[in-house]
Amino acid sequence: MIRIGATILGALALAGCATTPKAGVCPPGQTQIRTAQLFLTASRQLSDEEVRRFVDQEVTPRFPKGVTVLDSGPPVVGGDAVIVPGSPKVLMIVLPRKGDSYARIEAVRAAYRAKFGHGSVVVLPPAACVAH
Template identity: 35%
Template sequence: MRYLRFASTVLLLGLASGCATTAPVASSTLQGDAAHPAQTQGWVETRLYFGLGLADDASSGISEQGWRGFLDAEVTPRFPDGLSVVDVYGQWQGKGQLSPERLRSKLLLIDYPDTVANRAKVEAIRAAWKKKTGDQSVLRVTQPAEVSF
């Protein structure tokens, strides 16, 4: 019983001393940058899936250098404030195909204010890729996003 009281007292003292310290806390959000607000309203996240070529044939399709050229020419000028690219494996089974194509792919993630102009930029990126590669499609997924920087 005496041990329980001692342990409880040590625990309470430890908790109280942790609460008593008042170290300055840094803000978890970026401050003073209009392009990267601390809080957002009306933002969305768009995911675009780009097939680069057959997974089993690295020489097919678009090279890493070709992808970066596309990113520099078509994507970054439209969304210079930031984006993310992830290497992914994808599958696509087009109309009339008996089995899916296994693809080296890129996933492009862009968070932005949901405006007509920004949605048009996303569509221009998709159109540019289809023109460059002859692909039938670039999968687009857009969802509301709560964003802070």
Template identity: 30%
Template sequence: MRKIEWSNYITQSLICAGLLTTIGISTFSVSQNYSSTDEIEQRSIAKNPQQLCSNIPAGKSVARTELFFGLRKPNGTEVNSTEFQRFLDREVTPRFPDGFTLLTGNGQFKNARGAVIKERSNLLILLYPVGTNSNQQIEQIRTAYTTAFQQQSVLRADNLSCATF
């Protein structure tokens, strides 16, 4: 028996020429409660990502990477929207010209000294074809941010998704 959890992520709606446009993306994760048969099925999905979208009309398997950028600088100031937009223009757009989604949020983490740090953050969502060599580009983005804004790290989360437009 396995438990499948579905999540829907919807970007901010855009109003352009009087039309309301939203993009919907579905992802799923499979919990650790599965039989050996299910384990074999999960492995085959990892080897054949197209199986992920087999039940979704016009769905395409894509890799999904989320990058979490903390906005607090070591001197107590924040990376402002102009600075972050300049970073996107220089570092992200040239590497992922087909597009991305940026969400704003609030987060917290425990630093090296054990103190809980709360800060505003930006979440960058990248969707790209499975099997492309995007890892190096993503790591370059992370390195550029930590260097430019004196950050300890940029959190990265990866998974397979199914996308349709």
């Protein structure tokens, strides 16, 4: 899982559309955003419909500014040294500019665990400046 997270974060950093803000100030034409990335795994391959319903019911109401779902690629070795079937999904969530989003992120994780019986990994990268 960590390898996937590092790969995705590396790709985002190299994309050229985001920069790390200096002291919270972005260059002209850019806006500062914060994101959370949730790496979702399950004991079985989740259908696109199951993921869409989960996002619609649990994620979007908590984070209405933006959610993107990505396929992370081929199976990976989980923390318990077993191969995870299917391709884990990655949710990229745009966090509100103000306030603490931790409780809402944890609520999403708890809902995912309750619905699919499996955990998730959360990565909270630093804020970035993005072109708009």
